[in-house]
Amino acid sequence: MPETNHILVAGGGIAGLSVALACAKHGYDITLVEQASEPGEVGAGLQIAANGTKVLHALGLGDALDTIGFRPRAATMRLGSSGRTVFSNPLGDVATARYGAPYYHVHRADLHRILHQAALQQPNIKLRYGTRVECSTDDGTHVHLHLDEGAVLAGNALIGADGIHSRVRESLFGEEEARFTGNVAWRLLVPTHELPKDLIPPEATVWTGPGGHVVTYYVRGGALVNFVGVVERDDWQVESWLETGDIAEMKNDFAPWCETIQLLLGAAKQETCFKWALFDRDPLPQWSRGRVTLAGDACHPMLPFMAQGACMALEDAWVLARSLKEGETIAAGFQTYEHKRKRRTARVQRTARANAKRFHQGRLPGQLLNYGPLWLAGSTRPSLLNLPFDWIYGEDVTR
Numbered sequence: 001m002p003e004t005n006h007i008l009v010a011g012g013g014i015a016g017l018s019v020a021l022a023c024a025k026h027g028y029d030i031t032l033v034e035q036a037s038e039p040g041e042v043g044a045g046l047q048i049a050a051n052g053t054k055v056l057h058a059l060g061l062g063d064a065l066d067t068i069g070f071r072p073r074a075a076t077m078r079l080g081s082s083g084r085t086v087f088s089n090p091l092g093d094v095a096t097a098r099y100g101a102p103y104y105h106v107h108r109a110d111l112h113r114i115l116h117q118a119a120l121q122q123p124n125i126k127l128r129y130g131t132r133v134e135c136s137t138d139d140g141t142h143v144h145l146h147l148d149e150g151a152v153l154a155g156n157a158l159i160g161a162d163g164i165h166s167r168v169r170e171s172l173f174g175e176e177e178a179r180f181t182g183n184v185a186w187r188l189l190v191p192t193h194e195l196p197k198d199l200i201p202p203e204a205t206v207w208t209g210p211g212g213h214v215v216t217y218y219v220r221g222g223a224l225v226n227f228v229g230v231v232e233r234d235d236w237q238v239e240s241w242l243e244t245g246d247i248a249e250m251k252n253d254f255a256p257w258c259e260t261i262q263l264l265l266g267a268a269k270q271e272t273c274f275k276w277a278l279f280d281r282d283p284l285p286q287w288s289r290g291r292v293t294l295a296g297d298a299c300h301p302m303l304p305f306m307a308q309g310a311c312m313a314l315e316d317a318w319v320l321a322r323s324l325k326e327g328e329t330i331a332a333g334f335q336t337y338e339h340k341r342k343r344r345t346a347r348v349q350r351t352a353r354a355n356a357k358r359f360h361q362g363r364l365p366g367q368l369l370n371y372g373p374l375w376l377a378g379s380t381r382p383s384l385l386n387l388p389f390d391w392i393y394g395e396d397v398t399r
């Protein structure tokens with residue numbers, strides 16, 4: 001166990017809370033600082049693949065996850081123009097057997113709530129809401145978090161889990177704007193009972209289209225359908241989960257799409273329609289310095305086109321806590337963590353970027369080139385469809 005025991009965590013999203021829980025489980029005392037005044041009903045659907053599920057199991061949250069999650073039957077690709085299926089690859093028990101844990105769809109707020117409740121039950125975690133981190137400093141023996149209310153918190157180590165615009169990352173490596181990716185995401189939650197019966201199959205479905213794609217799946221035990229519609233646009237660069245969008249404008253973006261998408265959009269309500277510009281960063285060359293490191297979107301923000309943002313944050317949390325425990329010093333523990341995580345997260349970031357091109361094929365030659373091999377594999381040797389995902393879902397960082 002390194003020098004001393006008090007860890008500061010900046011940010012109380014999925015990364016911050018899971019880092020706090022994993023570190024508490026490894027014997028550390030945590031103070032977590034979050035700018036929001038309280039945990040709330042923000043965000044929409046998140047996909048938790050087997051690699052993320054394994055971390056939640058290790059944190060003791062398997063039953064809670066099963067209660068809030070929806071288990072999709074398959075991962076399916078369809079053409080957005082016609083609705084025709086390119087392939088459908090079983091998830092459910094088949095994927096659980098292959099990867100060692102189930103695949104879930106959750107509402108971000110539900111996942112956040114079970115992590116938050118677990119943190120409240122840990123006597124060695126202190127949660128401080130309504131406080132914004134301005135910057136951090138490291139004097140070699142202690143780290144300091146400078147807060148907006150003027151207070152300064154001291155600890156033995158600091159983990160910046162404060163998202164894509166991380167102040168901790170900025171304090172470590174200087175200011176650098178995140179990159180607008182040229183994609184805007186429309187997000188919608190539609191009550192299932194307001195849709196025609198069986199309109200949306202109980203699957204993780206990617207609908208590919210010209211200059212955009214749609215993802216549909218169920219959350220909240222099947223009570224809500226989650227819609228994410230991505231379009232290539234550069235006239236909107238507001239990045240916020242709280243920014244509502246105009247339904248007519250959203251429908252216009254998907255006007256030429258198939259009837260299923262039209263029916264789904266037809267049920268949209270203004271208050272659950274959000275518009276979110278997608279930003280990311282190139283993989284960072286360095287995550288840690290001395291007693292300070294980063295986790296989650298603070299160090300590897302990515303396009304959501306691999307549905308792995310939350311899973312990578314969960315994996316970070318476990319590897320970070322164990323590396324810290326096993327390191328001779330805090331700095332050594334953080335170096336080990338960074339070394340173990342950087343290559344994998346960079347690969348997910350790059351694959352997510354590549355999927356933008358892959359999913360946005362509207363013309364026949366591009367469709368044949370990109371979807372033809374997938375259709376052929378799905379029709380002849382479906383197990384081939386798993387190969388691009390084995391390295392992600394098969395990982396178990398808790399072993």
Ligand SMILES: Cc1cc2nc3c(=O)[nH]c(=O)nc-3n(C[C@H](O)[C@H](O)[C@H](O)COP(=O)(O)OP(=O)(O)OC[C@H]3O[C@@H](n4cnc5c(N)ncnc54)[C@H](O)[C@@H]3O)c2cc1C
Pocket residue numbers: 010011012013014015016033034035036042043044045046047108131132133134161162163164165166167241295296297298304309310311313
């Ligand atoms: C409100 C919200 C909703 C989201 N909803 C979805 C979704 O529906 N689907 C999806 O795929 N992804 C969603 N994401 C992104 C996804 O949750 C993340 O990619 C992933 O879970 C990694 O999370 P993170 O904790 O690293 O970053 P984030 O989820 O961004 O969390 C960072 C946390 O740090 C806090 N914070 C930031 N700056 C400061 C500061 N200076 N001081 C104190 N606290 C600070 C933020 O308030 C936030 O709680 C959402 C993110 C947010 C913030």
